[in-house]
Amino acid sequence: MISLKLAKFGFILLSVILYIKAYSILKDKHNQFNKLLQYSGWRNLNELIFIKHTSKMYYLQNLIKTTKDRNKSKQKIRCLTVYLGCTYANVINNLFSIISNMIQICQKKMNEENDLINGCLFTEELINIISLLIVPLATLMKRAMDDLDLLHIKPLALQIRTYMISPHLGKIENELGDLTEQILSRNDISSYIWILNTLDKFLKNIMIDINYDTSKYCKFVPFDTNYLWNEWNQEYKTVIDQGFKLIFFKFLTKKMKNYIQTVIIQKYFQLGFKFDPITEETFVPTPKELIKLELEFKATDEEPPMPISIETH
Template sequence: MISLKLAKFGFILLFVILYTKAYSIIKEKMEQFNELLQYSGWRNLNELIYIKYINRTYYLQNLIEITTNTNKCKQKIRCLTIYLGCTYAIIMNTLFLINNKLIKICKYKLEEEKDLINGCICTEELIKIVSLFIVPLAILFKGAMDALDLLHIHPWAYNKSPYMISPRLGKIENILNDLNEIILSHDDISTYIWTLNTVDNFFDDIMKHQNYDVDEYCEFITYDKNYLWKKWNQEYKTSIGHDINLVFFKFLTKKIEDYIHTIIIQKYSQLGFKFDPITQETFIPKSDDLIEPELEFKITDE
């Protein structure tokens, strides 16, 4: 009888310890989440009208202002993860479309005009844009979505089924493996054509799957998908008119670099996400974390 009582007491004590620990973790994540929402960037996610989730619509302002108790916190984390995914989707789609237009120019130079010099330069700039700017941006975006999702009591990341655009962002890094399979040679133009077709098919597939996610969750404001391309083309024509001698492909690379640097600040750093260059991971700082001021900008400098 005594041993039975001790067993019951031990079970109750264990339950209390586990419950207390679980509650402590939940409370800590809630505080971390609330601190994250204090960053100004969350109020500047103005690309969407609302998001759709489980037959309901959610507006950004309402999500930010809802009092965060345990149940509301779960709802807010889930919906803001989707909001983030929608925002990142529209940015990546813009870059994919620019890539597609650049690929067409490169192919035309190589196959129609037989302008091998500019065709090769064009292809090489495309590889630079993909490798140095688009892939790192996708890594940051996926890291931010995953870091936010992990604040949830039941993170999507722990499920086997993919969520929102996170797996699409994760696959973008795989393009580097394809590009490393071949060495470009001016003596073999087919290596350039192969590269252009590989990049074109790769991003076309990513965009199709990403658009499936977008259609399910996101309601965007009306926008011109080719806005940046038109703007940069006009800027280039104006620059040429002022005696600036710069090949369009290199001009475009610089514009994309500047654009992505701005995007990282506005849609990543100003949302409170931090990048650790040692672990190569995105994290959400806690109030007692010591953060180096330059940490969040290190990746863009590299």
């Protein structure tokens, strides 16, 4: 009889301990989220008019207000994860539009103009850009989304069904990463043609998936997907007209690097996300941490190392 009473008491005690622990975890996550919203970058996300979630419209100015209500906090976390996904989808749209145009230039050099030397050089430059800039950016954006989502009591990332944009960012990270590791042989031009065609197909397919998601969740401020390309082309023409000699692909590489640097600062660090350069992990600051901007991503005019494998003989 005493053993039964002890067992019942032990069960009650365990339940109380687990409840207190769960309460403490939820409180910490709630405070972490409110801390994240104090970063100024959230107020500067201006690509969207609103997002749609559970058949309702949500506006940024309401989502980024801190709250003591934990139920409202859960709703805000879910909606802001969608909002962040829409924002990152817009970034991918901009970059993939540029890359698609660059692929066309490479293909034209090799197929129509029979300029194999520049066709190969431009292709190698393009693969460098994707490997050194696009793939790491997709990784950062996915981890930022996942870490924000993990502040929710029921993270979508841990469920069987996934949530918008993040899986596509993972696909960009993995499949583009694998693709850029393919060996190119200057003695076999077909390897260059193959990688350009494969890249082109991948970009078109991933954008179909991303645009499908954004059509359901995101109401963007009207914009031209080619605005960066047109703007950079005009800037390049201005530079050339002034008598400066500059290879167009080198110019585009620098412009893309500057754009990605700006994205990382404004849509990652200024949103409060932190990066551990040792583990290469993203994490959300604790409530006790001081708000400060960490810029691990630094600008440099040095040429990046070439990560792709090229057979020259």
